[in-house]
Amino acid sequence: MxxxxxxxxxxxxxxxxxxxxxxxxxxxxxxxxxxxxxxxxxxxxxxxxxxxxxxxxxxxxxFPNKLSENTLKWGLETDWLGNTIIHKTSTTSTQHIAHHLAREGAKHGTIVIADEQTGGKGRMNRPWHSSKNQGIWTSLILRPEISPHQAPQLTLLTATVLADVIYKETNIRPYIKWPNDILIENKKLSGILTEMQAEQDRIQYIIIGIGMNVNQTIHELPDDLSEKATSLRIETGHQLDMIKLVQAILEQFERTYETYLNEGFKSIKTKWESYGFKIGERINVKTMNQQWEATFSGIAPDGGLLVENKHNGKVEKLYSAEIDWFRE
CATH class of the missing domain: 1.10.10.10 (Winged helix-like DNA-binding domain superfamily/Winged helix DNA-binding domain)
Structure with missing residues (x-):
C-alpha cells in the first residue's frame, strides 16, 4: 500500500x-x-x-539521486520487504540498529540502510570498510517460520539474490564463495552477515546484513584492500544508480524468499551451485582445528559445504569453515 x-x-x-x-x-x-x-x-x-x-x-x-526512505520507496515493487525503511546518513553499523529494532518488535521486512558505516563488521568480526555514498550497507529484519537449524540457508539464498541482480544489472557474472562472499575475478565485491536470535525450536528474528562495494574507484579503496577487493564501478567502468540497485535487490529477495518458503531449499541449491566458486576444483579448507586440501564437491541439500578429502577420498559435510582457492 x-x-x-x-x-x-x-x-x-x-x-x-x-x-x-x-x-x-x-x-x-x-x-x-x-x-x-x-x-x-x-x-x-x-x-x-x-x-x-x-x-x-x-x-x-x-529527482534526487541519493538514498533515503522516500527515494527507495518510490517505485519499489514489493509487498512486504521495505514497507518500513530506516535510513541513516552515518551509523556505526546497520546490524546494531536492526538488532535493537527487532528486539523492540520491528515488523518482518523492515530495512535499515546507511550512507556510511563507521564500524561495519563481517563474519568472524572482521572489519568492513563502508565508505560514504559509495556502497550498499543494509540490514534486513526477518521473522521466518523455519527451524533455527535452517537459518544458514538464508545466507546462501541472499548470495544467489545478489549474484542474480549483479549479473542482470551489469552483465558480469559473479561467483559465490561459500558461504557468504560475492567475487568478481577472484576479488571480493560483497559480503553477507546473518545473525539470529532464537529459542531451541523457534526463531525470534534473523538479521541479514549486506555490504556491497558499488561506486568506489580503485584509488578510493583502502591500500590494504586494493589487491583483494573490487567494486561494480571498477568492473563496469561507470557509476551505477544506487537507488535502482537497492530496489532490484529488495524485489529479487522478496521473490526468492517466497519461493524458498513455498518450495524449500532445492531451487536455491541449484542456483547457488550455478554461481559456485571453484566447484569441482581444488581448494584449501580451514576449520578451527585443522587445514587441508580438498576438492569442492558443491553444497548439500541442507546447504552444508561438501568437500572430498584429497588424502582419503571421503566426502565430508561442513557447516563452519573457511575456504580459499588452491595456489600451486
Whole structure:
C-alpha cells in the first residue's frame, strides 16, 4: 500500500510538464493544503527540486539521486520487504540498529540502510570498510517460520539474490564463495552477515546484513584492500544508480524468499551451485582445528559445504569453515 508521500511523488512525476494546484493535490490525497506544503518541504530536504507558484501550484523539476526512505520507496515493487525503511546518513553499523529494532518488535521486512558505516563488521568480526555514498550497507529484519537449524540457508539464498541482480544489472557474472562472499575475478565485491536470535525450536528474528562495494574507484579503496577487493564501478567502468540497485535487490529477495518458503531449499541449491566458486576444483579448507586440501564437491541439500578429502577420498559435510582457492 502506497504512503501519502509516495502518492504525492507519483502525482508530481506524472505531471512534470505542468503545475498541479494545491487544491487538486488536497482532494486527490484527502489531506489539507497545509499538509501538502509540509510534505513538499520534507521532499525538498531529501533533494527533490520542487517549484511552487502562486495561483498555479506545484511542479517537480528534478529527482534526487541519493538514498533515503522516500527515494527507495518510490517505485519499489514489493509487498512486504521495505514497507518500513530506516535510513541513516552515518551509523556505526546497520546490524546494531536492526538488532535493537527487532528486539523492540520491528515488523518482518523492515530495512535499515546507511550512507556510511563507521564500524561495519563481517563474519568472524572482521572489519568492513563502508565508505560514504559509495556502497550498499543494509540490514534486513526477518521473522521466518523455519527451524533455527535452517537459518544458514538464508545466507546462501541472499548470495544467489545478489549474484542474480549483479549479473542482470551489469552483465558480469559473479561467483559465490561459500558461504557468504560475492567475487568478481577472484576479488571480493560483497559480503553477507546473518545473525539470529532464537529459542531451541523457534526463531525470534534473523538479521541479514549486506555490504556491497558499488561506486568506489580503485584509488578510493583502502591500500590494504586494493589487491583483494573490487567494486561494480571498477568492473563496469561507470557509476551505477544506487537507488535502482537497492530496489532490484529488495524485489529479487522478496521473490526468492517466497519461493524458498513455498518450495524449500532445492531451487536455491541449484542456483547457488550455478554461481559456485571453484566447484569441482581444488581448494584449501580451514576449520578451527585443522587445514587441508580438498576438492569442492558443491553444497548439500541442507546447504552444508561438501568437500572430498584429497588424502582419503571421503566426502565430508561442513557447516563452519573457511575456504580459499588452491595456489600451486
Amino acid at each position: 502506497q504512503s501519502t508521500r509516495n502518492k504525492l511523488i507519483d502525482l508530481l512525476a506524472n505531471n512534470q510538464d505542468k503545475y498541479i494546484s494545491g487544491q487538486h493535490l488536497s482532494e486527490e490525497l484527502n489531506i489539507s493544503r497545509s499538509a501538502i506544503w509540509k510534505h513538499m518541504k520534507e521532499l525538498e530536504k531529501d533533494g527533490y527540486e520542487i517549484e511552487a507558484r502562486q495561483r498555479r501550484g506545484y511542479r517537480i523539476i528534478s
